[in-house]
Amino acid sequence: MTRTIDDILAAASVIPVMEAAQAEDGGPLAEALLEGGVRVAELTLRTPAALDALAAMKRAAPGLIVGMGTVLTVDDAERALARGADFLVSPGLTPALLEFAARSGAPFLPGVATASEVMRALEAGVSRLKFFPAEPAGGAAYLKALYGPIPAAVFCPTGGIGPEQAADYLALPNVACVGGSWIAPAKAIEARDWAAIAANARRAAALKAR
Numbered sequence: 495m496t497r498t499i500d501d502i503l504a505a506a507s508v509i510p511v512m513e514a515a516q517a518e519d520g521g522p523l524a525e526a527l528l529e530g531g532v533r534v535a536e537l538t539l540r541t542p543a544a545l546d547a548l549a550a551m552k553r554a555a556p557g558l559i560v561g562m563g564t565v566l567t568v569d570d571a572e573r574a575l576a577r578g579a580d581f582l583v584s585p586g587l588t589p590a591l592l593e594f595a596a597r598s599g600a601p602f603l604p605g606v607a608t609a610s611e612v613m614r615a616l617e618a619g620v621s622r623l624k625f626f627p628a629e630p631a632g633g634a635a636y637l638k639a640l641y642g643p644i645p646a647a648v649f650c651p652t653g654g655i656g657p658e659q660a661a662d663y664l665a666l667p668n669v670a671c672v673g674g675s676w677i678a679p680a681k682a683i684e685a686r687d688w689a690a691i692a693a694n695a696r697r698a699a700a701l702k703a704r
């Protein structure tokens with residue numbers, strides 16, 4: 495059965511967004527997230543080790559749905575899928591990536607930050623969107639304002655969100671989940687503090703969308 499981006503967002507209330515400097519950290523990181531009850535995570539394509547780390551996550555915890563973030567080009571998307579990414583996340587939305595997602599059928603969460611970008615996505619048949627960078631772009635109040643004229647768009651806000659802001663977003667009718675680096679910060683991964691990451695994951699998994 496093909497998993498859609500809607501299925502993936504429905505499986506998550508909080509999506510940990512991570513950066514891995516060492517590929518071998520992927521396995522224990524994925525296990526810590528699953529242990530904490532997190533079902534969906536995003537690993538950013540920001541380090542040379544990212545693709546290997548993603549493959550390690552999928553090997554160690556096949557039940558964890560792992561997306562590749564920071565997908566900027568079709569080449570990034572192809573490389574991520576080849577290493578086992580379950581979905582693709584981009585900070586923005588380009589015609590080339592939209593076309594690739596439509597052609598490949600890969601679940602894709604493109605980023606938007608304005609009403610015009612949301613409308614462009616809807617014209618392309620895409621209604622599940624990352625709101626990025628959420629806090630600098632206007633926060634929960636901004637998304638609440640977009641809901642009036644454009645109720646069809648559903649967001650996963652990410653960028654500058656911590657546990658204090660998450661509940662405000664999750665209470666909105668147009669928010670499916672939120673993303674953030676606070677569950678598995680780069681420092682905790684570097685320190686291999688899997689117990690702290692599992693504890694953060696447990697608290698995050700307890701947050702629920704409306």
Ligand SMILES: O=C(O)C(=O)C[C@H](O)[C@H](O)COP(=O)(O)O
Nearest residue numbers: 538563564585652653654674675
């Ligand atoms: O690389 C990407 O594709 C991104 O979209 C960036 C991430 O969403 C942010 O790095 C989240 O990090 P925080 O703001 O610390 O929660």
